[in-house]
């Protein structure tokens with residue numbers, strides 16, 4: 001097939017069949033003419049959704065009748081589009097100018113520096129108000145799957161032991177004012193990370209077998225740890241951590257409604273980054289309230305810290321920074337719970 005110079009070979013998709021047909025596109029000075037065999041269609045160039053000239057690859061334009069045009073030869077497409085009077089938009093021209101790229105990279109750096117120096121915690125707190133809770137749930141589910149694939153194994157705890165822990169937690173929760181306890185779901189897992197617990201943004205609380213073994217017969221100790229994790233959930237600390245770590249990506253997400261980069265980063269951030277001291281203090285304070293309402297002394301958490309201190313230091317303990325166990329300044333927290341127990 002010979003093609004006139006001003007004709008562009010394209011693949012035409014009519015929007016009904018999944019298969020494209022070879023066609024030729026030309027511009028008669030006013031309208032685009034699409035010829036596929038004997039079939040000829042005409043389009044006003046303004047009614048097309050033209051592809052942006054951002055990178056190499058197949059150019060795809062959407063037709064007003066629901067069809068689409070594909071062109072594998074990006075350079076030929078761009079030249080054709082130029083002949084049709086389709087100059088690049090300002091954004092595309094800017095993206096292809098190195099001066100603009102440099103300037104926007106610098107502006108982004110300055111913005112990042114400013115956010116980290118002055119505004120990230122405040123910005124994250126503000127963003128938390130506008131981020132829908134459905135995103136918390138979406139992120140939590142993905143994170144558990146990731147952790148299961150990498151560092152968690154199925155629990156070896158006997159079902160009746162799990163059931164006793166669930167029952168103790170349910171009893172403590174039942175004693176709370178209505179609506180004060182966030183949605184949650186307890187999951188047991190075995191892991192090399194030692195005695196640990198973590199709360200994922202969707203309300204999943206993971207308790208390791210080693211922590212259950214550490215608690216022994218001390219049911220209140222476990223309830224204390226779970227109360228602390230419920231505190232993290234109630235204050236949405238997991239999401240706040242993600243927002244702080246990904247402040248800029250999140251702002252972009254809010255603008256374009258695309259949170260994929262945040263979702264992709266979530267397992268790493270939640271698995272390895274730690275909560276701030278402030279977040280731990282908030283969760284500790286929440287746990288005291290919850291324990292009090294359930295008639296359990298905050299000394300339960302003092303016993304937890306003491307038992308942790310008696311253990312051999314474990315290399316894995318620092319892996320999950322989100323967990324209650326990996327934070328320094330335990331002495332301060334022990335003092336806090338002792339004090340709370342006396343009031």
Ligand SMILES: [Zn+2]
Nearest residue numbers: 280283323324
């Ligand atoms: Zn914690």
